[in-house]
Amino acid sequence: MKSWGEGGADRLSALIILGFGLAYGYAGKFIQVGFYNGDIGPHHWIYMVASVMVLLGFGLVLRPTQHEFEAEVWEDWRKRLPLVGVIIIYSLFLPYTGFLGAMILMMIVVAKLFGANWKQAILCSVILSLLCLLLFDHLLGISLGRGLWLK
Amino acid sequence: MLPGIGPVNAIAVLFPIVYTLEVPAATVMILFAGIYYGSQYGNSISSILLNVPGTSAAAVTTIDGYAMAKQGLGGKALAMSAIASFIGGTISIFFLAFFAPKLAELAINFGPAEYTVLMVFAFIALSSFSQGSLLKAIISAFLGLAIAAIGIDSTTGVSRLTFGMMELYDGIDFIVVVIGFFAVSEILIMLGQKEGDQSQMQPLTSLWITFKEITNSLATSLRSCVSGFLIGVLPGAGGTIASFIAYATEKKILRPNQFGNGDIRGVAAPESANNSASVGSFIPLLILGVPGSETTAVMLGGLISFGIKPGPLLLETSPDVFWGLAASMFIGNLFLIILNLPLVGLFAKILQTPRWILMSLITMLCVVGAYTINGSEFDVLLILIFGLIGYFLRRADFPLAPLILGVVLGDLIETNFRRAMIYSGGDVIIFFESNICLTLWILAAVSLFAPTLINSIQKKVHS
Numbered sequence: 161m162k163s164w165g166e167g168g169a170d171r172l173s174a175l176i177i178l179g180f181g182l183a184y185g186y187a188g189k190f191i192q193v194g195f196y197n198g199d200i201g202p203h204h205w206i207y208m209v210a211s212v213m214v215l216l217g218f219g220l221v222l223r224p225t226q227h228e229f230e231a232e233v234w235e236d237w238r239k240r241l242p243l244v245g246v247i248i249i250y251s252l253f254l255p256y257t258g259f260l261g262a263m264i265l266m267m268i269v270v271a272k273l274f275g276a277n278w279k280q281a282i283l284c285s286v287i288l289s290l291l292c293l294l295l296f297d298h299l300l301g302i303s304l305g306r307g308l309w310l311k
Numbered sequence: 312m313l314p315g316i317g318p319v320n321a322i323a324v325l326f327p328i329v330y331t332l333e334v335p336a337a338t339v340m341i342l343f344a345g346i347y348y349g350s351q352y353g354n355s356i357s358s359i360l361l362n363v364p365g366t367s368a369a370a371v372t373t374i375d376g377y378a379m380a381k382q383g384l385g386g387k388a389l390a391m392s393a394i395a396s397f398i399g400g401t402i403s404i405f406f407l408a409f410f411a412p413k414l415a416e417l418a419i420n421f422g423p424a425e426y427t428v429l430m431v432f433a434f435i436a437l438s439s440f441s442q443g444s445l446l447k448a449i450i451s452a453f454l455g456l457a458i459a460a461i462g463i464d465s466t467t468g469v470s471r472l473t474f475g476m477m478e479l480y481d482g483i484d485f486i487v488v489v490i491g492f493f494a495v496s497e498i499l500i501m502l503g504q505k506e507g508d509q510s511q512m513q514p515l516t517s518l519w520i521t522f523k524e525i526t527n528s529l530a531t532s533l534r535s536c537v538s539g540f541l542i543g544v545l546p547g548a549g550g551t552i553a554s555f556i557a558y559a560t561e562k563k564i565l566r567p568n569q570f571g572n573g574d575i576r577g578v579a580a581p582e583s584a585n586n587s588a589s590v591g592s593f594i595p596l597l598i599l600g601v602p603g604s605e606t607t608a609v610m611l612g613g614l615i616s617f618g619i620k621p622g623p624l625l626l627e628t629s630p631d632v633f634w635g636l637a638a639s640m641f642i643g644n645l646f647l648i649i650l651n652l653p654l655v656g657l658f659a660k661i662l663q664t665p666r667w668i669l670m671s672l673i674t675m676l677c678v679v680g681a682y683t684i685n686g687s688e689f690d691v692l693l694i695l696i697f698g699l700i701g702y703f704l705r706r707a708d709f710p711l712a713p714l715i716l717g718v719v720l721g722d723l724i725e726t727n728f729r730r731a732m733i734y735s736g737g738d739v740i741i742f743f744e745s746n747i748c749l750t751l752w753i754l755a756a757v758s759l760f761a762p763t764l765i766n767s768i769q770k771k772v773h774s
Contacts (some may be wrong), residue, residue, distance in 0.1 A: 173707045303686065
C-alpha cells in the first residue's frame with residue numbers, strides 16, 4: 161500500500177497545526193478585553209496557547225517521527241463519507257421529522273455500511289430506534305426531538 | 312470486553328444519559344468506576360479467547376492467556392484472571408482508603424501557583440507516558456487547551472472565540488468532545504476495517520481451577536497488586552505499564568517458569584496489577600484532581616460537570632463521593648467474581664455479536680447522547696467534526712488522552728495561572744518559590760525520563 165513517506169504525514173500534520181495556531185492567535189485579537197487590557201486578560205491565554213502551538217508545529221516540521229503512515233484509501237472513504245453525510249442529514253432533519261424518522265433513516269445507512277443486508281438493516285434500525293424512543297422519551301422523560309408534525 | 316470499545320467509549324456514551332437523569336454525583340462516579348474496573352476484567356475475555364486485547368492494559372494477558380486457550384485451558388485462564396483481578400482490586404481498595412487521606416493532608420497547602428504546576432506536571436506525565444512521540448502528545452494537550460478556551464471566560468465574563476454563535480457561549484461541553492474524539496473516530500476507523508474472523512476464537516473450556524493453582528499464584532497476585540497500585544498512583548502510568556512491569560518482575564523472580572508458553576502465573580500477574588492500578592489511579596484523580604489516563608480524565612470531567620471539585624478538600628466537602636466510591640469498589644469486586652465466573656460463557660458469546668448490530672447501536676447512542684446534553688442539533692454536528700479531527704489525529708499517531716486532559720483542565724489551569732500571575736504582579740518566579748512547586752517540577756522532570764526506562768523493561772518482556 162502506498163505510504164506518505166518518511167516524515168511526510170508528520171510534516172503535513174505539523175503545517176496544519178502551525179496554521180491552526182496562527183489562526184487561533186489571530187482570532188484572539190478580536191476578543192473584547194475591556195478593563196482587563198492591562199493585566200493578564202482573557203486574550204493573553206489565547207495568545208499563549210497559540211504561540212506554543214506555532215512553536216510545536218515548527219518543532220514537528222523540523223523533527224518528524226520516523227513512523228510511516230499508510231495513505232488514506234479511497235475505498236474506505238466510500239464507506240465513511242455516507243456516515244458523515246447521514247449524521248449531517250440527521251441533524252438537519254431532526255427538527256422537522258422528529259427523532260424516529262431521522263434515526264431510522266440514519267440507522268439503516270449505518271447498518272448497511274457495516275455489512276447488514278437490507279432486511280437486517282431495516283429491522284435493526286426500526287427496533288433499536290423504537291427501543292431508544294421508549295427508553296428515553298417515555299420511561300426517562302428525556303425528549304429526543306419530536307419534529308414539526310408532533311408539535 | 313469488545314476490542315476497540317474500551318471503558319472510555321462506554322463512559323462517553325453513557326454519560327449524557329446519567330447527566331440528563333440528574334442522578335447524584337456519587338452514584339455517577341460509582342457507575343463510571345464500575346465500568347472502569349469491570350472493563351479491566353472484561354478485557355481479559357477477548358485477550359484469552361481471541362488473542363485480541365480490548366485495551367493496551369490487557370495486552371500482556373494475551374501472552375500466556377491465549378497460549379493456555381490454545382492448549383484447551385482457556386477456562387482455567389479466565390478463572391485465574393477473575394481471581395487475580397479480585398485479589399488485586401480488593402487489596403488495593405484498602406491502600407486507597409489508607410493513602411488518600413494522607414495525601415489530602417499534604418495537598419491542603421496548595422495555592423494557585425502550586426495548582427498550576429501540579430496541572431503542568433499532570434500534562435507532562437500523561438504526555439510522556441502516552442504512546443508515540445512526546446511532541447505530538449504536547450500538541451494534543453494544547454489542542455485540548457485551545458478547545459477549552461472557547462466560550463465565556465470564567466474570570467472576566469468576556470466571550471472568546473464564539474464568532475457570534477450562541478451555541479458556543481457556554482463553551483463546548485467536554486462530553487461532546489469525548490464522544491467525538493473517541494467514539495465517533497472509532498466508528499470511522501472501524502468502517503475501514505474488515506470484520507474479524509470470528510472462527511479464530513478458542514472454545515471456552517471448564518472454568519475449574521485447583522486449589523494448588525490458586526495458592527501457587529497467590530504470591531504473584533499479591534506482589535503484582537502492590538506494584539500495580541504504586542504505578543497506578545503515578546499520573547499517566549496506568550494499567551498498561553503496571554501489567555508489563557508486573558509480568559516482567561514475575562518472569563524474573565519465578566524460576567523455573569513457563570512464561571510465554573501458557574503459565575497460569577503469567578495471567579495472574581498482569582490481571583492483578585492492572586486492576587490494582589485502576590484503583591490506584593483514583594488517588595491522584597480524587598485528591599489532586601489530576602487524572603492518570605484518558606478514562607479517568609473523562610471521569611474528572613464528569614465530576615466537574617456535576618459540580619464536584621476534586622482536590623484535597625474533597626474528603627471534607629463530598630465525603631459521600633470518596634467513601635461511596637471506595638465501598639462500591641469492594642462490592643463491585645465481589646460481584647465481579649460472583650457473576651463473572653458463571654456468566655463468562657454468555658460474555659464470550661457477546662464477542663460474536665455481528666458488528667453491524669453493535670456499531671449501529673453505538674452510533675445511535677453517540678448521536679442521542681450528544682443531542683440530550685443541551686437538546687441541540689448543533690452538538691450532533693460538533694461530535695461529527697470532532698470525530699473527523701480525531702480520526703485524522705489518530706491516523707497521524709497523536710495520542711488523544713492529553714487532548715481530553717486539556718479540555719477538562721483547561722479552565723482550571725488558566726484560572727489558577729492567571730490568579731498566580733496577579734498575586735505575583737506578573738512575576739513567573741511564583742511558580743518556583745515554594746517547596747511544593749519545586750517538588751512537582753522535579754517529579755515532572757522524572758516523569759519525562761521514566762518512559763525510556765520503562766520501554767527498556769517492555770523490550771525485555773517481549774524478548
